[in-house]
Amino acid sequence: MKVLLKNREMLLVVAIALLVALIALRFPPFVTPRNLANVYNDTSILIILALGQMAVILTRCIDLSMAANLALSGMVAAMLNAAMPGLPIPLIILVAMALGAVLGAINGLLVWKLDIPPIVVTLGTLTIYRGLIFLLSGGAWINAHQMSDAFKALPRTAFLGFPLLSWLSLVIIALMVVVMRLTPPGRAFFAVGGNPHAAVYTGIDVGRTRFLAYCLSGTLAGLSGYLWVSRYAVAYVDIAAGFELDIIAACVIGGVSIAGGIGSVGGAVLGALFLGVIKNALPVVNISPFAQMAISGTVIIIAVAVNARAEKRKGRVILRKAEAAHG
Amino acid sequence: MLQDTTTSRMKPAIALEGISKTFPGVRALSEVSLALYPGSVTALVGENGAGKSTLVKILTGIYQPDEGSIRVDGAETHFPTANAAAKAGVTAIHQETVLFDELSVAENIFLGHAPRTRLGLIDWRRMNADARALLARVGADLDPSIRLRDLGIASKHLVAIARALSIDARVVIMDEPTAALSHKEIHELYELVDRLKADGKAILFISHKFDEIFRIADRYTVFRDGRMVGEGLISETTQDDLVRLMVGRDVGQVFPKQDVAIGEPVLTVSGYRHPTEFEDIHFELRRGEILGFYGLVGAGRSEFMQSLIGITKPSAGAIKLHGEIKVIRSPAEAIAAGIVYVPEERGRQGAIIGLPIFQNVTLPSLSRTSRAGFLRMAEEFALARDYTSRLDLRAASLDQDVGTLSGGNQQKVVIAKWLATRPKVIILDEPTKGIDIGSKAAVHAFMSELAASGLSVIMVSSEIPEIMGMADRVIVMREGRIAGRFERAELTAEKLVRAAAGIEEAA
DSSP states (O other): OHHHHHSHHHHHHHHHHHHHHHHHHHOGGGGSHHHHHHHHHHHHHHHHHHHHHHHHHHTTOOOTTHHHHHHHHHHHHHHHHHHOTTSOHHHHHHHHHHHHHHHHHHHHHHHHHSOOOHHHHHHHHHHHHHHHHHHHHTTOOBOGGGSOHHHHHGGGOEETTEEHHHHHHHHHHHHHHHHHHHSHHHHHHHHHHHOHHHHHHTTOOHHHHHHHHHHHHHHHHHHHHHHHHHHHTOBOTTTTTTHHHHHHHHHHHTTOOTTSSOOOHHHHHHHHHHHHHHHHHHHHTTOOHHHHHHHHHHHHHHHHHHHHHHHOOOOOOOSHHHHHHHO | OTTHHHHTTSOOSEEEEEEEEEETTEEEEEEEEEEEOTTEEEEEEOOTTSSHHHHHHHHTTSSOOSEEEEEETTEEEOOOSHHHHHHTTEEEEOSSOOOOTTSBHHHHHHTTSOOBOTTSSBOHHHHHHHHHHHHHHTTOOOOTTSBGGGSOHHHHHHHHHHHHHHTTOSEEEEESTTTTOOHHHHHHHHHHHHHHHHTTOEEEEEOSOHHHHHHHOSEEEEEETTEEEEEEEGGGOOHHHHHHHHHSSOOOOSOOOOOOOOOSEEEEEEEEEOSSSOOOEEEEEETTOEEEEEOOTTSSHHHHHHHHTTSSOOSEEEEEETTEEEOOOSHHHHHHHTEEEEOSOHHHHSOOTTSBHHHHHHGGGHHHHEETTEEOHHHHHHHHHHHHHHTTOOOSOTTSBGGGSOHHHHHHHHHHHHHTTOOSEEEEESTTTTOOHHHHHHHHHHHHHHHHTTOEEEEEOSOHHHHHHHOSEEEEEETTEEEEEEEGGGOOHHHHHHHHHTOOOOO
């Protein structure tokens, strides 16, 4: 049991299971496989975004501009589709991802080359990217009837009984596991956040690593941009406004340390799922949206408190015999 | 020194009796006694981990003792908070001063007890005037209104001492105050200690440096493993006696430098210069050699070493490795070329907490453990196992977080990390700074082994015994230039000091 509770991911799984069980007591249909699959599908975009944010937070940075990036990339994807309905959807997705990557790279360059604090950089670009959407669209909405059917259909196309959106998020999770565990940049994210000074001496370029993390979060935000506008079949200036906070909340609940260096793909995914369950379940058990916000906030604070306890340093071993006993 | 003979008859300003302190699983202090007398300097000596810091924290009200009593002027008292200790006149000046960089000098001095106007607001005019008067008393010519961050470490110490005077401290604790000071600043600090003594303050002086203990202390107290093992008058003891008390044994071979056959030149540095930090650095480093770099703090040694591994860019100069010209623009290129640098600041250089042991070890060697851009965990484990076992690392599993290891084992992980890069040249910057004598010997033995195994070692050190004991050759730097070169055979402490301080050879 102790080992179980020590493992952050297991703790979250238990918390999510408890939450789902509680909901099931009041509203049994919530726990049908079909509904749970829907909840997962509904959380897919948050999962993808949280994974990008995790990479950035691991390097002791933060990306507040992810939702704005999503909205801008999504708007460009929608406008492309509206202007040229014949353009293949995969190409539109690539454009959205490339644009997202560029927007992320701008954040990364400002943090790397100009040494501006990440929170300031991304607070600035958040506003700029939202402003750009207005300039591009003239404040107009792109509505469902302006989008081609193929554009709207892709995320909901069923494959082996599940929508492509769900499958896509699973693919992203798998890719992120590979990146974080099996590639040098993935390792560098942890090292840079864990001890930036030591990382420099081991030959890691701290600025470049942060730049890469921002490119990654930007690319995933760009991809999410297309997914969002096609799923909800609308694009306008304010889509996903305030969503950056949900993304960061998912990471924090998932045990990604805001101080950098600690976190995991599994944790970020579970953190996003936890929020997804709350958002989907509370309305069906008749809890008002405002109470939902309060509950989400409480959960975030509890999660941070639990993580802070887990990260607390043990006291220094001073006596020799104690050190020997310590191994 | 006049007070020496009187202390035994004087009443202590503060006395600790039978103090014990236990942390979960660790007995940090057991039945320790200590008395500090007005107008007297007591040196507290002991290896790292002997319990000195715990004692300081008890004296300043940060920790409460489990047992024992504190008497101030003979009356038993308690320090439940840091504030209570400060009110009783106990103040501490730490190694790295605990002050506020963004506040002015005057604010730092009066933080928490600033003079107020009748309305209860801070009286800035009086605060600045009082600060000026206090700074004059410690012999500091500082403007009270400038921000602390614009001052050097020595000046910060003066501010800390002025703060101590402002709360009418009667007991001043100095925790390794000279550790980060230059030669000249140290002498100014000695003068200040003399002045505080003349003012009747009781001073507790914690230091690893025996020369300064014998220079300024009147009494000594020695701690070992959380116990007080000896005390008395400095005038009645010797350095050897103190060392014996500290370690509880005779220090036989502190510097076990093995004789190693010096081989062919490995690294040749010529014409290295930097616009503001150093110039005209040239030397040769041979296989199996330990080359010492001696100098005062701020002589430009670390700055030069950092340029050697590409952290800063030199404005001119060339490196040859095994006769071949190398251009090194980043630490990654330095590691690839076989030059590694183990920096001075141990907290920063240290292991990366949050990564498991094996990942800490392989971090600088990832290009070797990966294929086509993918890491190979099996090879990482093999590499980490190889080097950690050579260093006798004690850990349950290489997969465990390095943060769960003890400090000594973390240090082994860091060393394994550098050795795993298979360096040709290893630069150790102040490898034993601030560590206890027992660990020092282990580090020195290890350096010797490195040299014997064919590595070339550059050892930057500010400790003369270490330089004299370990180096085959010594380069002395002063103000960014090479001020002297010595072979081991001709080395004397006096020559080193003269070269470092720029004193002409006596005719």
